[in-house]
Amino acid sequence: MSEPRFERRQALQTALLAFTQQPLKNAAIALFNTLGYHSDKTADFGNSAEEFLGNIERLSPDNLSFKRSHLYAEKWLSCAFLFQLTDDEIPVLATPPNLFNEAQQLMPSEIESFVFLAIKLDGETWSRTQFASITRELNRRFPMPAIVLFRHGQLLSLAVIDRRVNLRDSSRDVIHSRITVIKDVCCSAPHRAHLDILSELTFSALIGERKQRPKNFRDLYDAWIAVLSIQKLNQRFYTELSCWYFWTVKQVQFPRGGGGEVAQRNAVAVIRLLTRLIFVWFIKEKKLIPAELFDPTALKMLLKTDPAAAGDAGNYYCAILQNLFFATLNVERGALRKWATTGSGMKNDRLIHSVYRYKDLFCDAQAALDLFAQIPFLNGGLFDCLDREVTERDLERHPELKAIANQEGNGLVLRIDGFSRRAEAQAMVPNRVFFNGAADVDLNTDLGTKNKRYQVNGLFDIFARYQFTVEENMPLEEEVALDPELLGKVFENLLASYNAETQTTARKQSGSFYTPREVVDYMVDEALLLYFAQAVAVDDQAAFKQQLRELLAYTSDGNPFAPEITAGLIAAIEALRILDPACGSGAFPMGVLNKLVQVLRKLDPNNAQWRAQNRAHLEANYHSLKTIPDLVLRDEKMQHAEEELAQFDRTFSHHHADYTRKLYLINHCIHGIDLQPIAVQIAKLRFFIALIVSQQVD
Known part of the structure; x- marks a missing residue:
C-alpha cells in the first residue's frame, strides 16, 4: 500500500527545497531517493561540461563526439552522473550487466537500465525544445536511456526519453523517440500539478496504481511513460471539465x-x-x-x-x-x-x-x-x-x-x-460554478451512466490542479502540461452537447472530429513536400525529395541544401498560400505554422533571407501603388504602405526571430474557413497564443 498522496507531496516539497541549499549532486540524489529510486552503481565523469562529455566520449566504443551546440555545453555551470538503476534494484533478479564492459568502456547496447544525470544551466528561462535537444544528444552516446534533471535558476525540469528497441536490429534502440519534460518546477514553491506528477512517479505510487511491483526494468520504464502520458493528462482534465460543463449549464x-x-x-x-x-x-x-x-x-x-x-x-x-x-x-x-x-x-x-x-x-x-x-x-x-x-x-x-x-x-x-x-x-x-462546485450530483443522463453520483469541482479549482503551457506540444517533444491544442479538443468534444434534437450524432453531423497530432504532422509533410518539389526547379527530383524529407523531419538538424536551393525554398515559403477549407479549431493550420517555423530555422538561422524576402514583397506593393490614377486614393494607400514598411522594420529589429517568422507566416501564408464561427475564433486564439510564446513580455 502506498503512503497517502499528501505525505508524498510534503516529502517532495522538502526535497525540492534542498536545491536552494545543497550542491546539485546531493540535492538531485536526495530527490530521486524521495521518489524511491537509488543505486550504488555510479561513476565520476567530472562536474564540468568538457570533463564530463570528454570522459564519456573516451569511454564510448565508437569514439563518436557529442555535438556541443546541441547540448548548449557553453551554458553548463556544473553536471553530475548520479547513478545507474538496473533490474536488480527493482525485484531480485539475476545480476544484470553494469554500465561498463571489461575494457571499462560503455556497454554498446544495454537498454535494460536507466542512468540518472543532473545538469545545472546558466539562466532561468529555457525552452522545452532546448531541454529536448540536450536530452536527445546525451542519449545518442549512452547505451541505455538517460533521465536528465536540469537546474536552471530557481527552477527544475526533468526530461525523460521514451527509447525503444529497434524492431529490425535488436542490438540498436530508437533514439528519435518522444521526449517528455516536466518543466519549470519551482524549488521553493512548486505548483500543485508538478507535485502531483512527481508524486505519481514515486515507486510506491506506481505499485499502488498497478497493484503489483514492476517486475523488471522495462515494466518500470513503461510505468513511467504511462504516468507522463499527455493523452492521459488531457483525458483526465476533459473528464473533470465535462462533468463541470453538464452541471453548469443547469445552473x-x-x-x-x-x-x-x-x-x-x-x-x-x-x-x-x-x-x-x-x-x-x-x-x-x-x-x-x-x-x-x-x-x-x-x-x-x-x-x-x-x-x-x-x-x-x-x-x-x-x-x-x-x-x-x-x-x-x-x-x-x-x-x-x-x-x-x-x-x-x-x-x-x-x-x-x-x-x-x-x-x-x-x-x-x-x-x-x-x-x-x-x-x-x-x-x-x-x-x-x-x-x-x-x-x-x-x-x-x-x-x-x-x-x-x-x-x-x-x-x-x-x-x-x-x-x-x-x-x-x-x-x-452563480459563483459556485467557479469556486467550490457541488457534491453528489446526478449527471447520468448527460454522461450515459447509471446510478452514479458525481463530485463536481468549481472551474478554477479544476484549473488549479493542472499545469498550463502556452507552447504547443510537438510530435517528438512534449511538456507534461495542458497546451493550447486543448482549446480545440474541448470545443470539438463539447460540440454535440448543444444540439437539442440529436445530441448523440451532432458531432458526426457537423464533421467536428479532432485530428490527432501525428496525423496532422503527416498531412503537413506531404502537402509541403509536394509544394516545394513543384516550386523549386532541380535536376535530380528523387534526391531533392529525400533532402526535403530530411528538412521537414523534426529529428534532423541543419540545412541539407546548397545556397541557391536554400534561397529558392525561402522564396517559395514567402509565396506559399495554404488554405484549410474546414479548419475547425485549427489543427492543420497550426501544424503548418509549426513546421514552417522549424524549416525557416534550418534554412535561415539568422532570419536575414526571410526578412529580405518579406521586405521585397512590401516594397513591390508600395511601388505598384504609384500607378493608381486617383491622386487622393494613391496618397492614402501609399501613406498606409509606408507605415506598413516602418512597422515591418520595427518588428524585425525588436522581436525574436521566431516571432517575426510566425507573424509573417500567419499574415500572408496561412488561411482557414469554417461553418462554425466559434471554431474560427478558437483557431485565431491558438495562433495568437503561438505569437505570445515567441514574444518578449514587456
Missing part, C-alpha cells in the same frame, strides 16, 4: 437574445464562456493577467461579497469576468479604460462595452482599476461583447428577433452576453 441563465430553447442557449453560452476562460488561463501563465483575479483570498478583499462563500450570488461573473473580457482585453490601455457613468435612468454609455460596469460591487473601485490596468489589449475577437441594438433592417430580414429582444428606452436590444446594469438584461452565473 446558469443567459439572456434570451441568444435565441433557441433555454437549455440550448445556455449550452452555447457556457461553451463560449469556457473558451474565453481557457484562453485567459493560458495567457495568465505568461503572467499577462494578475493571478489575484482568480484567487479567493484576494477576491475577498476586492469584492464586497466574498465569491467563494456566496455560491448563489453572481457578483464574480459580472464584476470580474465581464469587466475583464469586454472592458479590458477588448480595450486599449490608457484613458479609454474607465468606469461607466453613475446615476439612474438610461445612460449615455448604454451598449458601449468598452467601459467598466458594476462599480458598486467592489470594495475599492480604484484598486480594481489598478489590477485591470496591468492587462494588455489582447483582443482576438473572442472578447467582443455580443449585445447589440436591433435595427429596422435586422427586423425586416429576421422578424423573429422582436420576440427575443429587450425593449430598452425607445429601441430594441439583443442581449446575448448580458453586459448591463439592468437586472432584467443580465446573465446570471
